[in-house]
Amino acid sequence: MRKFLAVSTVFMLSLGSVAAFGQEVSNDEVLEKLQQLEQKVAELEKENESLRSLVRKSGYTVMPRKRTEKLQVDGRILLRWDQTNFDYEGGNNKNIYGEKANGLVARKVRFRFHGNLNDNIGYMIHVRADRGETVELWDAFIDYKFDAVPLKLRMGQQKIPVSMSYLKPGPKIIFPERPIAVRKMGSHNRDLGIRAIFSPMKKLKLEAAVMDGEGFSTLRNDDKKYSYILAVDSTPINSSDFKWRIRAAYEGGYGWAAYNDKKVAKRNLFDLETKLDIKPVNLALEAGYLHDNPNKSTVTKYALKGNVAGYYLQADYAVPGLQKLHLIGRYSEFDKDTDVSNNEEKYASAGFYYLLNGWQAAIRGAYVHVIDTASNQKDLISAEFQLLF
Numbered sequence: 001m002r003k004f005l006a007v008s009t010v011f012m013l014s015l016g017s018v019a020a021f022g023q024e025v026s027n028d029e030v031l032e033k034l035q036q037l038e039q040k041v042a043e044l045e046k047e048n049e050s051l052r053s054l055v056r057k058s059g060y061t062v063m064p065r066k067r068t069e070k071l072q073v074d075g076r077i078l079l080r081w082d083q084t085n086f087d088y089e090g091g092n093n094k095n096i097y098g099e100k101a102n103g104l105v106a107r108k109v110r111f112r113f114h115g116n117l118n119d120n121i122g123y124m125i126h127v128r129a130d131r132g133e134t135v136e137l138w139d140a141f142i143d144y145k146f147d148a149v150p151l152k153l154r155m156g157q158q159k160i161p162v163s164m165s166y167l168k169p170g171p172k173i174i175f176p177e178r179p180i181a182v183r184k185m186g187s188h189n190r191d192l193g194i195r196a197i198f199s200p201m202k203k204l205k206l207e208a209a210v211m212d213g214e215g216f217s218t219l220r221n222d223d224k225k226y227s228y229i230l231a232v233d234s235t236p237i238n239s240s241d242f243k244w245r246i247r248a249a250y251e252g253g254y255g256w257a258a259y260n261d262k263k264v265a266k267r268n269l270f271d272l273e274t275k276l277d278i279k280p281v282n283l284a285l286e287a288g289y290l291h292d293n294p295n296k297s298t299v300t301k302y303a304l305k306g307n308v309a310g311y312y313l314q315a316d317y318a319v320p321g322l323q324k325l326h327l328i329g330r331y332s333e334f335d336k337d338t339d340v341s342n343n344e345e346k347y348a349s350a351g352f353y354y355l356l357n358g359w360q361a362a363i364r365g366a367y368v369h370v371i372d373t374a375s376n377q378k379d380l381i382s383a384e385f386q387l388l389f
C-alpha cells in the first residue's frame with residue numbers, strides 16, 4: 001500500500017510538472033510539427049514537379065485540378081465630393097464627371113457575385129446602385145475556358161473590349177474618372193455580346209467580339225445590327241525594371257456612341273493605348289489615341305464635319321519613401337469635328353491618390369482645369385474615398 005502511494009505520488013508529481021510546462025512545450029512541439037509538415041510539403045511539391053516534367057517529356061501534360069470557388073461575394077462603396085462653379089440651374093446640366101450638383105454623393109455602390117463552377121466555367125453577376133439610383137444589372141456573363149486551346153469565351157452583358165483604360169478595373173483607376181477622350185469616344189458602357197480571348201503566348205492576347213451595340217439599358221437588339229471588335233493586347237517587355245503594355249483595337253459596325261448623344265452610329269473606331277512602367281524611378285506613363293470615322297448619315301446629334309478624335313497623356317509618380325502616396329497628372333483633348341479647327345475640348349488635371357490599405361481603402365483627389373470647352377464647363381475639384389469589401 002505504502003509502495004502504491006509512493007508510486008502514485010511520483011506519478012501525480014510528474015503529471016503536475018507536465019501540466020506546469022504544458023503550454024510552452026506544446027507550442028514548441030506544434031512549431032516543430034509545422035516545420036516538419038512544411039518540409040514534407042516542399043518535398044512533395046518538388047517530387048510533383050519532377051513527375052510532371054517526366055509526363056511532359058513523355059508527350060502529354062496532365063493539368064492539376066485548380067481550386068474551385070462556387071460563389072464569392074464582394075463589392076465596393078465609393079464616396080465622392082465635388083465642387084465647381086458650374087451653373088446647374090435650368091434642366092439637366094452636369095459637370096465634367098457627370099454629376100448634377102456640388103457636394104457629396106455615393107458615386108458607386110456595387111455588389112459582385114462571381115465564382116468558378118469547375119476548371120472551365122466561371123461567371124459574374126455585378127449590380128450597381130450608384131448615386132442612390134435604382135439597382136441595375138451591370139455585368140452578367142459566363143466565361144468558358146477551353147482545355148485544348150488557350151481560348152476563353154465571355155458571353156453575356158459585359159464591358160465592350162476596346163479601350164485599355166476602360167478595361168482597367170474601376171477600383172484601380174488613378175483619377176476619379178477616365179480621360180475625357182475615352183469617356184467621349186470609347187464605349188464607356190456595358191453591352192450584350194460574346195468576346196473571344198485567344199492567348200497563343202504569355203505576352204500576347206488576340207480578341208474578337210460581337211456586341212448588340214445598344215448599350216446596357218436596351219437589352220433587345222431592335223435594329224438587328226451589331227458592332228464588331230478586333231483587338232491586340234501585348235506586353236512586349238516585363239522585366240524587373242520595365243513593363244510595357246500596348247493595346248490596339250478596332251470597332252466597326254453599329255455601336256452606341258457618347259459623342260452622338262448616346263445614340264447608335266456606324267462606327268470606324270480605332271483605339272491605340274499604351275502604358276510604360278519605369279520601376280527604378282517609380283514612374284508610370286500612359287497614353288492613348290482614339291479616332292472615329294463614322295458614317296455621316298448615322299450621326300444624328302449634329303452635322304458631322306470630318307472625323308471624331310481625341311487623345312490623352314498621363315503620369316503616375318509614387319513618392320519615394322512614401323510609396324502609398326502617388327502624384328498624378330493628365331492632359332486630354334477631344335475634337336467632335338476634325339474639319340472645324342480651334343474648337344477642341346482641352347482639359348489638364350493634377351491630383352494624388354493615397355493607398356491606405358492597397359486599393360482596398362484608398363483616397364483620391366483631383367483638380368480638373370478646363371482649358372477649352374464646347375459647353376459652359378468650369379474647373380472641377382473632386383475628392384473620393386473608396387472601400388472594397
Ligand SMILES: [Ca+2]
Pocket residue numbers: 212213214221222223224225226227254
Ligand atoms: Ca444593334
Ligand SMILES: [Ca+2]
Pocket residue numbers: 335336337338339340341342343344
Ligand atoms: Ca474640331
